Amino acid sequence: MVQGLVRLILLSALLTGCATRTPPAGTPDGEPVTANTELAGSPALSLLERADQARGRGDTAAAGRYLERALNMAPDSSWLYRQLAELRLQEGDAHAAEGLALRALRLAPDNREYQAQLWDLVATSRVNQGDSGGARDARARARDLRKARA
């Protein structure tokens, strides 16, 4: 019973948010999703910065290691999965990039433009794998999201 109550309190808040389709606090539709909206206050932010620097100098291996470490600290960060997806795409592994982008989508805040960008990323990953049908679907998803937003 106590256990039930604890969970009830913990989870009902989450659920109420989702079921009534109100965007989670902090990332309202229209305001862009950034590393800061996602990772504010997390130590993962400093690793993300270092990952960006490593990517900037072409050291994708180091960038990958930084991002994976950051993900251990902030495992539900859509933003980090997105960064990893982009990195893998840059490294030429479109298959992994697609999986990571889809994972970013699962965790994405309720922000249509951000989600549309992730579908764009999925589309590019699919094109690079020769999956033109799948890419079309992904683009359509992105388009729908942007339309709904407008």
Next chain:
Amino acid sequence: MAKKPSKPASRRRPVKKGKKRTQRTGGRRWFSWRFIAKLSVVVLVLAIAGTAYLDAWVRQRFDSHVWQLPARVYARPTELYPGRVLSRDDMLRLLDLMRYRNAAGAPTAGSYAAQGNTLLIHTRGFRDSDGGEPSQTLRVTLGGGQVTRMKTGKGGSVGRLEPLQIGSIHPGHTEDRVFVPLDRVPPLLVKMLVATEDQDFYQHHGLSFRGLARAMLTNLKAGGLVQGGSTLTQQLVKNFWLTQDRTLVRKLMEMPMAVLLELHYSKQQILEAYLNEVYLGQDGGRAIHGMGLGAQFYFGRPLEELDPHQLATLVALLKGPSYYDPRRNPERSLARRNTVLRVARDEGALSENDYQRYRRHDLEVVPRGASPLYAFPAFIDLVRRQLARDYPPEVLGVDGLHIHSTLDVLSQLAAEKALREQLKRRDPAGDGLNGAVVLVAPAQGDVLAVVSSRRSREAGFNRALDAVRPIGSLVKPAVLLTALKQPDKYNLATLVNDAPLKVPLKNGDVWAPRNFEGDSLGPMPMLDVLVHSRNQATARLGMEVGLDKVADTLRELGVKRNIPLYPSILLGSLEMTPFEVAMMYQPLATGGFSTHLRSITDVLDKDGEPLARYPVDTEEVLDSGPAFLIQWAMQQVVDHGTGRAARAALPADVIVAGKTGTSDDYRDAWFAGFSANHLAVVWVGRDDNRNAGVTGATGALPVWTQLMKGLPQRSLSQRLPGGVKPVWMAPSGERRSGEGCDGARLYPMMEASIPEQGDGCGAATRAGKGVVEWFKGWFD
């Protein structure tokens, strides 16, 4: 006089012919100056040829010498940052495992100081694909079971301890060493070495007659063998090129080779080669070479961190690694060590004060079994197999690769302990019951721990990777999932009849599964089929959706084995290893993503330069809807069903999910379950495949529970994916109902599953204000 040479000539065969000829041609005189001159020329030519040959040999071997450097496997480095769950006890345990010493102010690498809840940790530093970490002092404050504050040397808030070495891989040979360049060798070690082994080292040219004479004198005075007569160069030649046999030929070769070596190479080069080549002991089939590995093998620390008396113990070993073995012959080793210290003092390498101080120390060698190098054979086995796909054995044995693995030391120790203790409760004598545990971080697919025996240090049959056993009811989520993938036909409220059924087989037999308890409960919601692990209902559902479809689902989940299309696969006649079960459950844990399970993240060369990465590789294999539903149903297994014993033991706010499994005749007991950050698969059974007398719930679940309880857990997300809504359903499973209506239950439903029709009771709403009630039904 003329007779004189004839006698020896008959004995000395190699030169007799020449001499006889000389006798004959020389006439009266038995020798002539001409003969001597000729002989000298021959000898000279031979000597020059021999020397040239030796010279080429020495140079070729020295220049092209490839140090046999086995690949070293490291655990994952401990990451410290504010918010990281880590108790003070666990932190201290880690430091102890890594042989950090407690010293005020943490003055040197490998030391720490505790000031209440704040620890100063002077790390050793390491290389990694991201550059790694310098040796620095971390200030870590722990409280409430986590890191509350953290400051690195540069003021950052994220830092890592160097990874613990957990093994080495050296296929094809048995030499093991840690190469230490001369500039990292403690100068005192070199001084001690020179003082005891070769005092003229810096003056002689490979041979030292003074040294020989002095050694003899010293030994006479001491009444025993205190000093050897060979120079360090000679000893290196002996170790490097020649066999250990004490033959005259070897002795004759040794001297010119030592001189040649000195001719071509500097004292520094010779010293470095000596320090890394020297043989210091045996560890089963592994030969301990070089001071670097010697330091680790005997003291569990890098060479740079040893104290003078420990360095002296290493030097003492040179006289006879077996005879002066500090573990087997501590008295002898101590006496010899003190001799080394004394000689070092006599030669001015050590002050009188230091001599008096360090000679009083114990040997301080670490017990052999305590080394983490042998602690995790099952995990190392996995690393070896994953490496073998990409690296040929000759590379692994000599190139000194650094393998960064995913092993988490604390998790591994917790998994070993859970299996050991729970099996001891069931089978105190340890007669037949054994088990295996695979622990994975599902998000990135990192294998955190592998245990393959209740006696985890035993290398041998790797049950975690090689025990292929029927998975029993662990297959049931796959059967349900197959149905849930057709939301227009099935949802968790759909009634399935738990009643006897007969399936005719191709061979004429009839398959008639029974429930575990022998009874049949009649029609029940699909959810309850899983929660109470009903065999007849699962079989009926599986036959309805189709064996081939269930097999497809299993393949999507990552089952690589051939899946025979027999009805019995619906109840888990399918055989898999615990590791394969972890692969199969991983998409269930992550909401539908199959991630390659990795035991390696990075491979670096011997200098720490990155060679290869094994990045996260993930693929969406299940849609978010069915993935959520099955995970939610598996949560109910732990909350209300066959896994409920775990519920009481785990913190109330940690939501986990899982499934029990028991094969026919109680041969195999399984539990596979997960939180958001840990997926653990436990198998318990007997190697002889006889009745183990335990079920998934009584044999495997306790191990799982103890393990999960001992690790920091994150709850599974309760966030409903798009297209999934909570709906009150009537008991028929066919109509919507409302809160408080007779027999109504709240289920997460995919939109395609939600019936249009209500039962006329209550609001019969899809969700509405009943959302908070969503959980009430399940938790009251």
